[in-house]
Amino acid sequence: MPSRSELANAIRALSMDAVQKAKSGHPGAPMGMADIAQVLWADYLQHNPANPKWFNRDRFVLSNGHGSMLHYSLLHLSGYDLTIDDLKNFRQLHSRTPGHPEYGYTPGVETTTGPLGQGIANAVGMAMAEKVLAAQFNRPGHEVVDHNTYVFLGDGCMMEGVSHEVSSLAGTLGLGKLIAFYDDNGISIDGEVEGWFTDDTVKRFEAYGWQVIPRVNGHDAEEIHQAIATAKANSDQPTLICCKTIIGFGSPNKEGKEDCHGAPLGDDEIALTRARLGWTAAPFEIPTPIKSAWDATAPGAQREAAWDERFEAYRAAFPELADEFARRMQGQLPASFGSDSAAFIAAVNTKGETIASRKASQNSIEALAPHLPELFGGSADLAASNLTLWSGAQGISSADPSGNYCYYGVREFGMSAIMNGISVHGGLKPYGATFFIFMEYARNAIRMAAIMKQPVIHVYTHDSIGLGEDGPTHQPVEQLAAMRATPNLHTWRPADAVESAVAWVAAIESTETPTALVFSRQNLAHSVRTAEQLSNIRKGAYVLRAPQAPADLVLISTGSEVTLALEAAEVLSAQGKNVQVVSMPCTTVFDAQDSAYQESVLPTGVKRFAIEAATKDFWYKYVGLEGGIIGMSSFGESAPAGELFKHFGISSAALVALVEAKL
Numbered sequence: 001m002p003s004r005s006e007l008a009n010a011i012r013a014l015s016m017d018a019v020q021k022a023k024s025g026h027p028g029a030p031m032g033m034a035d036i037a038q039v040l041w042a043d044y045l046q047h048n049p050a051n052p053k054w055f056n057r058d059r060f061v062l063s064n065g066h067g068s069m070l071h072y073s074l075l076h077l078s079g080y081d082l083t084i085d086d087l088k089n090f091r092q093l094h095s096r097t098p099g100h101p102e103y104g105y106t107p108g109v110e111t112t113t114g115p116l117g118q119g120i121a122n123a124v125g126m127a128m129a130e131k132v133l134a135a136q137f138n139r140p141g142h143e144v145v146d147h148n149t150y151v152f153l154g155d156g157c158m159m160e161g162v163s164h165e166v167s168s169l170a171g172t173l174g175l176g177k178l179i180a181f182y183d184d185n186g187i188s189i190d191g192e193v194e195g196w197f198t199d200d201t202v203k204r205f206e207a208y209g210w211q212v213i214p215r216v217n218g219h220d221a222e223e224i225h226q227a228i229a230t231a232k233a234n235s236d237q238p239t240l241i242c243c244k245t246i247i248g249f250g251s252p253n254k255e256g257k258e259d260c261h262g263a264p265l266g267d268d269e270i271a272l273t274r275a276r277l278g279w280t281a282a283p284f285e286i287p288t289p290i291k292s293a294w295d296a297t298a299p300g301a302q303r304e305a306a307w308d309e310r311f312e313a314y315r316a317a318f319p320e321l322a323d324e325f326a327r328r329m330q331g332q333l334p335a336s337f338g339s340d341s342a343a344f345i346a347a348v349n350t351k352g353e354t355i356a357s358r359k360a361s362q363n364s365i366e367a368l369a370p371h372l373p374e375l376f377g378g379s380a381d382l383a384a385s386n387l388t389l390w391s392g393a394q395g396i397s398s399a400d401p402s403g404n405y406c407y408y409g410v411r412e413f414g415m416s417a418i419m420n421g422i423s424v425h426g427g428l429k430p431y432g433a434t435f436f437i438f439m440e441y442a443r444n445a446i447r448m449a450a451i452m453k454q455p456v457i458h459v460y461t462h463d464s465i466g467l468g469e470d471g472p473t474h475q476p477v478e479q480l481a482a483m484r485a486t487p488n489l490h491t492w493r494p495a496d497a498v499e500s501a502v503a504w505v506a507a508i509e510s511t512e513t514p515t516a517l518v519f520s521r522q523n524l525a526h527s528v529r530t531a532e533q534l535s536n537i538r539k540g541a542y543v544l545r546a547p548q549a550p551a552d553l554v555l556i557s558t559g560s561e562v563t564l565a566l567e568a569a570e571v572l573s574a575q576g577k578n579v580q581v582v583s584m585p586c587t588t589v590f591d592a593q594d595s596a597y598q599e600s601v602l603p604t605g606v607k608r609f610a611i612e613a614a615t616k617d618f619w620y621k622y623v624g625l626e627g628g629i630i631g632m633s634s635f636g637e638s639a640p641a642g643e644l645f646k647h648f649g650i651s652s653a654a655l656v657a658l659v660e661a662k663l
Contacts, residue, residue: 029067063119125421171209540589
């Protein structure tokens, strides 16, 4: 039987070989963390390589994702569908082993990591989902939700602000099945971190409410094994295991130095490292005894089979709960959701309220959430302003995690990254809210959701200069353009309560696209619609006001400014012009429609004009240089909303004047 060090050296050999072949990468972290990984994966990790999506598996997250060859080596050695050829193709185009772990590319990779701190944040979301689902579904003697979340993180993750946000919340919520390993090697790209990172990490995490196991020798298997046992024994607190390691362990000339952090070791140094480790196998070759000792397929299949038996006993005892569990794990909406949501939209259209779209959003949640027990909400300390609470909302706590709402506190970035973790875990559909301007704090997490194609729902209120007196620091101007430019993200800015309801349903029904719902503080007037117009809202843009004859010009708008476009159309029509008004609540959805529909909304050869209380430049995409745009070219000011719209010339009169000048 190979020794633990020989098993760990297999990780080191594969990592340095793959990085060398790619001529780029990060060998230092995999070589330094190999011993920790060997103990965790051999002694504790509950998984099935033949079925990476088995629900009750433990989740493993490599937050310091630059060390991706550690993860790929573990997956290959354990028996996942990841071949030696895949490892040889490390960091190459369309490879299953990209430079950083990417969700959907590699079997066994639970989430996309790379931007430091995102992994620990996602892991908190996974642990939160496990705790909530366990409280919702488990019954005495029937624990069908029972798994741990393990996360590796380094000095860089510890320095990133998002790690502070999420670790603080994890302690407050008592996420006892979250176990983090801090790779304390004292090295980052610039060298020894003591020049810029001298935090007392132990005290910091103890202050968060974590159990901290300090001074673990990250190259001593018995110390690591005992630390994990201690962590698993504490179900009331998340645990941080502080492992002192040597980056690039085994490299005679580069271990413990920044040289091995982000560059290949070089052929000569690899040869010296092989000799020092006693590794005689050729590059990318794993001796049969070592590969056999690593293989986790048989025990993995046994673990899943045992869980299947437990679940069948659960089904026999609680058939309705079991059916609901299966539905949610498969990501299916309730069978009646389509008819329920259609009836709600029709009722909103009939009612015709003039209300703020943030209030319309709350009404949508109130109507739809009772049909969606998987809907899991939250707000970054702005529930009363974002209007994300509904009559059935129940906040989760350490003592009672059975609810459907999280009070995230002032942690916009943390909230958004946690939602990504909840989403990839499965079983819950998260939405979280803040003011639209504060999406800037969370930008990277929004981008990660889009990259991973996770259908999380971002609720943003106070969408423009219309929020008024709080001034330019709180008035989003350029944010809509940035969101609309993000691939695989649908950003909706509804014009009234009807469009708000449609946007919410679209967000809930999305399976591979995150959604940003952008709502107003101020009241928005209701627009009367035909059945065809009501249906066409889902296409992202539609003709809200059609002329009697072929259009001479098209006015395009979103949100609160749709009313201004309609007012301008009345004035221009009185002048004898044939004016078509287009409401475009979601530009990316419209862009995905067929050319015939796009032509019906924005006919070729007809001058187009846009009005929106946001940066002008985005709209050139639709109006061209020959059209015209009313919008913002500066930041806002502090004043009542009405005065601001007048001051910045965002009015129906200004739009009419622009059209007259251009025509």
